Amino acid sequence: MRLAYLIILIIIPLIGLYILADRYFIWEGEITYQTDFQDKKAVLSRLLPEGRVQIQENRVRILQEPVYVDVRMREKFKNASVDMAFSPENTPNIIKLGPQIGPDFQYDLKPVYSRTLEETLVNPEWGNIQEDGEILFFRKKSDNANINITDFKKNLPDQNKLAVFNIKLENPFKIEAYRAEKDIKKTSLELRGSHEIEFYAKNEMVSITFDYQDINRLEGEDPVNLLLFKGSNLLSNQQSEDDGISSVINKASPIKTVSLERFFEEGIYTLKISTTEDIIIRNIKTNLSRWGIKSRIYLANNSEYKNLLPDLNLSATQLWTNGKFFRARTTHASGIQEVQIHNQTFPISQTHQFLSHEYLGKDDWIPITIPKNDLYLETNGLYFFDPLVAFNPNPLEINEFVETIPDSVDYILAKYTPAQRTNESTWHLNAEFAVKNAWVQDQKLRFLFSIPRIEEQKAAFGISNFKIRLSQ
Numbered sequence: 041m042r043l044a045y046l047i048i049l050i051i052i053p054l055i056g057l058y059i060l061a062d063r064y065f066i067w068e069g070e071i072t073y074q075t076d077f078q079d080k081k082a083v084l085s086r087l088l089p090e091g092r093v094q095i096q097e098n099r100v101r102i103l104q105e106p107v108y109v110d111v112r113m114r115e116k117f118k119n120a121s122v123d124m125a126f127s128p129e130n131t132p133n134i135i136k137l138g139p140q141i142g143p144d145f146q147y148d149l150k151p152v153y154s155r156t157l158e159e160t161l162v163n164p165e166w167g168n169i170q171e172d173g174e175i176l177f178f179r180k181k182s183d184n185a186n187i188n189i190t191d192f193k194k195n196l197p198d199q200n201k202l203a204v205f206n207i208k209l210e211n212p213f214k215i216e217a218y219r220a221e222k223d224i225k226k227t228s229l230e231l232r233g234s235h236e237i238e239f240y241a242k243n244e245m246v247s248i249t250f251d252y253q254d255i256n257r258l259e260g261e262d263p264v265n266l267l268l269f270k271g272s273n274l275l276s277n278q279q280s281e282d283d284g285i286s287s288v289i290n291k292a293s294p295i296k297t298v299s300l301e302r303f304f305e306e307g308i309y310t311l312k313i314s315t316t317e318d319i320i321i322r323n324i325k326t327n328l329s330r331w332g333i334k335s336r337i338y339l340a341n342n343s344e345y346k347n348l349l350p351d352l353n354l355s356a357t358q359l360w361t362n363g364k365f366f367r368a369r370t371t372h373a374s375g376i377q378e379v380q381i382h383n384q385t386f387p388i389s390q391t392h393q394f395l396s397h398e399y400l401g402k403d404d405w406i407p408i409t410i411p412k413n414d415l416y417l418e419t420n421g422l423y424f425f426d427p428l429v430a431f432n433p434n435p436l437e438i439n440e441f442v443e444t445i446p447d448s449v450d451y452i453l454a455k456y457t458p459a460q461r462t463n464e465s466t467w468h469l470n471a472e473f474a475v476k477n478a479w480v481q482d483q484k485l486r487f488l489f490s491i492p493r494i495e496e497q498k499a500a501f502g503i504s505n506f507k508i509r510l511s512q
């Protein structure tokens with residue numbers, strides 16, 4: 041009898057207090073939440089928006105992106121460590137995850153999964169060494185006895201032989217037998233919206249001028265920003281104002297000009313033209329002898345714009361690239377066409393849909409012919425309007441487009457935590473995030489999954505358990 045009283049009066053309230061305390065207080069400066077995403081929890085939301093996921097009996101499958109989960113955050117925490125159990129079946133090429141760090145779409149995303157790297161880990165042709173969260177993959181055919189990551193970084197191989205993942209290396213690119221040009225050459229091009237130019241200069245004065253027009257087809261002002269970078273360092277920033285017309289009048293401004301002139305020490309530089317899609321860049325005039333347009337190009341010399349820009353030259357565009365993976369889209373019926381990529385036909389057969397193409401040959405430089413333009417084209421390299429200015433300053437970056445490692449690549453340097461292969465049907469992903477300066481709203485911190493190309497690849501990311509440990 042006394043024992044029963046003891047239980048009722050002391051032990052049960054103690055258990056209750058412990059449960060409450062566990063929910064509302066933090067033990068030892070850390071707290072762990074977990075969910076299978078089947079139900080909404082007080083501390084973790086489901087994966088949202090609901091229309092992008094499919095709930096199955098033992099897992100939730102992400103089919104479209106982005107999706108997010110809200111984590112309750114009543115206290116300040118410094119770190120979040122995530123452990124996800126997932127199905128390795130039909131995974132997407134890349135998964136990025138990260139906390140919100142500002143309003144709207146500001147997330148500190150980092151790649152937490154790469155199918156290409158996971159496949160390379162078990163590929164018998166490749167060996168690897170792992171040090172401090174970094175992995176160096178090497179082809180077994182080459183002599184790699186006593187290789188280590190620290191020495192490898194000090195003495196990098198030729199960039200044609202190297203691929204990188206989630207890692208920034210000091211760019212050692214140099215051209216020994218280089219002659220600076222003084223003459224300014226004009227290249228006619230018709231580019232819509234923001235573009236980036238990457239170039240090499242060597243102790244020389246460089247002048248770069250763009251002519252552009254504002255077609256005033258979209259609501260809003262159309263300033264043009266010219267941002268110059270060396271690596272991630274911003275060297276200069278200049279802004280040209282809108283033409284004064286921010287409404288939709290479908291009338292082009294007269295030609296306007298932005299230019300940059302300065303001395304450059306030897307190195308690789310990036311010039312970003314950041315603007316709206318009302319701006320059509322008409323040409324570039326420069327004495328640069330090595331330059332290309334980086335990753336994304338949007339060609340505007342199509343009949344769609346002829347009424348706005350009557351002097352538009354509608355002939356086919358001829359480009360060269362060191363890229364290997366392509367994704368393209370047109371937004372107008374007049375852009376339906378057959379693009380030639382190194383003698384292979386890449387049909388752009390419908391509007392508003394991204395189509396992908398992978399070049400598996402061994403050539404370093406690939407010609408691309410775009411008969412009708414009006415094409416938004418992405419690649420993992422540079423585009424050149426003239427093969428004489430072509431150069432290859434960067435190692436191949438393994439991103440969402442790279443599904444096959446080209447034969448020319450002998451080494452891959454990656455900052456990556458491999459998945460733990462718990463058993464055949466369940467693997468685990470582990471990732472750490474700094475959340476000290478994260479954007480917490482209504483005591484909730486949002487984590488976003490960004491899975492580029494998941495729909496296009498008809499892939500899925502099936503999660504059976506999501507665990508997050510927050511610590512101070």
Ligand SMILES: [Ca+2]
Binds near residue numbers: 258259261262316318
């Ligand atoms: Ca506008």
Ligand SMILES: [Ca+2]
Binds near residue numbers: 282284285286
């Ligand atoms: Ca305008």
